[in-house]
Amino acid sequence: MTTVSMTVNGKAVSAEAAPDTLLSDFIRESLALTGTHVGCDTSQCGACVVMVDGSSIKSCSILVVQAEGAKVTTIEGLASDGELHPMQKAFHENHALQCGFCTPGMMISAIDLVNKNPDLSEADIRHGLEGNICRCTGYHNIVKAVQAAAAEMKG
Amino acid sequence: MSNFQYMRASALDEAAAKVKGAEDGAVLAGGMTLLPSIKLGLSSPSDLVDLGGIGDLAGITSAGGSVTIGAMTCHADVANSGDVPPALAAMASGIGDRQVRNRGTIGGSIANNDPAADYPAACLALGATINTDQRSIAADDFFTGLFETALNDGEIITSVSFPTPDKAAYQKFTSPASRFALVGVFVAAGSDGVRVAVTGCGQGGVYRDADLESALAASFSADALADKSVSSDNLLSDIHAAADYRAHLIVEMTKRAVAACG
Numbered sequence: 001m002t003t004v005s006m007t008v009n010g011k012a013v014s015a016e017a018a019p020d021t022l023l024s025d026f027i028r029e030s031l032a033l034t035g036t037h038v039g040c041d042t043s044q045c046g047a048c049v050v051m052v053d054g055s056s057i058k059s060c061s062i063l064v065v066q067a068e069g070a071k072v073t074t075i076e077g078l079a080s081d082g083e084l085h086p087m088q089k090a091f092h093e094n095h096a097l098q099c100g101f102c103t104p105g106m107m108i109s110a111i112d113l114v115n116k117n118p119d120l121s122e123a124d125i126r127h128g129l130e131g132n133i134c135r136c137t138g139y140h141n142i143v144k145a146v147q148a149a150a151a152e153m154k155g
Numbered sequence: 156m157s158n159f160q161y162m163r164a165s166a167l168d169e170a171a172a173k174v175k176g177a178e179d180g181a182v183l184a185g186g187m188t189l190l191p192s193i194k195l196g197l198s199s200p201s202d203l204v205d206l207g208g209i210g211d212l213a214g215i216t217s218a219g220g221s222v223t224i225g226a227m228t229c230h231a232d233v234a235n236s237g238d239v240p241p242a243l244a245a246m247a248s249g250i251g252d253r254q255v256r257n258r259g260t261i262g263g264s265i266a267n268n269d270p271a272a273d274y275p276a277a278c279l280a281l282g283a284t285i286n287t288d289q290r291s292i293a294a295d296d297f298f299t300g301l302f303e304t305a306l307n308d309g310e311i312i313t314s315v316s317f318p319t320p321d322k323a324a325y326q327k328f329t330s331p332a333s334r335f336a337l338v339g340v341f342v343a344a345g346s347d348g349v350r351v352a353v354t355g356c357g358q359g360g361v362y363r364d365a366d367l368e369s370a371l372a373a374s375f376s377a378d379a380l381a382d383k384s385v386s387s388d389n390l391l392s393d394i395h396a397a398a399d400y401r402a403h404l405i406v407e408m409t410k411r412a413v414a415a416c417g
């Protein structure tokens with residue numbers, strides 16, 4: 001076991017972990033932040049996507065020890081002072097989720113996308129979200145929500 | 156997941172010594188291939204030596220008609236770079252998905268030499284040189300078979316140098332499930348003549364097609380390939396595509412790549 005320390009959703013955390021612990025397991029089990037989902041565990045579905053040092057990554061495909069010292073944001077860290085993040089608001093208003101399983105990863109990916117390029121075309125959004133699989137919505141309302149959030153995040 | 160020791164190296168010689176000293180050591184780059192392989196039991200190294208802390212292994216520099224990409228440079232950084240040949244940036248932007256591009260590295264991709272990976276085709280077509288902690292290897296000598304390379308045990312790729320082509324383009328027929336290439340063709344024309352590298356197809360992994368190269372050397376146009384066909388002998392055949400379909404796509408993707416060269 002080694003001690004790992006990082007900042008998760010703005011709070012410093014430190015815990016013991018075996019070297020083969022995945023970041024996804026650490027987040028869900030050691031930190032009890034179960035908003036980050038594990039769908040496939042084989043790097044395909046994107047349900048586990050979190051932000052690490054400003055880039056969206058699949059938390060099932062990185063060891064927690066590789067994230068030592070990193071700044072991690074999960075779905076639980078998006079709202080602030082009881083106010084939903086613009087992406088959360090847009091998903092709500094555009095009916096961009098059904099069962100909600102893909103939604104946490106989908107929103108983190110979408111926020112990364114908009115942060116890096118505020119002027120996204122519909123094609124950019126569809127290409128940018130290729131790593132996030134949704135079995136319910138057909139993606140159409142997700143794309144609409146990301147367009148709406150992008151407009152609001154631009155301010 | 157598996158019982159391995161983890162070590163984050165801060166210098167190249169430290170990483171090399173650690174891998175060599177381990178019972179069955181492996182270097183860890185983006186982990187996009189290695190970690191899923193460990194999970195699936197396809198690989199079970201005793202020690203993982205993380206290259207992520209070695210700062211000088213990442214980054215892109217250009218000098219004297221060639222650009223050198225550090226082994227730990229992720230696909231997203233190549234995709235967004237104005238210093239690499241545009242065909243290479245476009246190729247990198249089509250690897251996997253956004254999260255794979257944020258973690259996966261050029262060194263990992265080339266060391267792994269997946270028969271459907273994109274970078275091996277770029278290296279062969281552009282006549283790249285693969286630099287390691289021990290030597291420099293021409294791309295033509297580097298990719299030796301399915302998941303096989305000229306790397307010795309414990310040898311670490313440090314960077315890859317690409318000469319600037321006069322013209323180049325990559326066309327990929329993407330497998331919608333894996334996002335790897337069902338068929339990918341990288342065409343480049345430069346001081347080395349015309350080079351055509353094919354990925355996703357060869358039973359021995361990535362290869363150059365001499366016949367397509369000589370047709371394009373005679374006339375660099377999609378029309379020069381109008382009556383061309385390639386043999387389906389030695390091509391992969393699987394649930395995704397039969398060998399003859401791949402053979403058809405190779406010519407089609409080559410025509411499109413030549414057209415995209417402008």
Ligand SMILES: Cc1cc2nc3c(=O)[nH]c(=O)nc-3n(C[C@H](O)[C@H](O)[C@H](O)COP(=O)(O)OP(=O)(O)OC[C@H]3O[C@@H](n4cnc5c(N)ncnc54)[C@H](O)[C@@H]3O)c2cc1C
Pocket residue numbers: 042043044181182183184185186187188189190206226227249250251252255258259260261262263264266267269271272273274310311312313333334335336
């Ligand atoms: C969902 C998904 C889709 C993908 N789609 C594509 C695609 O469309 N096209 C494509 O080309 N690839 C694709 N990939 C693979 C991806 O590009 C990986 O990044 C790449 O194959 C491995 O790079 P890595 O940095 O993650 O290496 P790792 O997984 O860390 O390592 C891979 C292997 O290379 C060795 N290695 C790593 N770095 C070095 C080095 N510097 N020197 C010597 N050995 C080294 C490791 O020991 C290991 O054996 C995909 C992967 C996933 C998960």
Ligand code: FES
Pocket residue numbers: 037038039040041042043044045046047048049058059060061
């Ligand atoms: S759980 Fe990580 S990609 Fe599916």
Ligand code: FES
Pocket residue numbers: 096097098099100101102103133134135136137
């Ligand atoms: S809302 Fe059910 S998987 Fe996307």
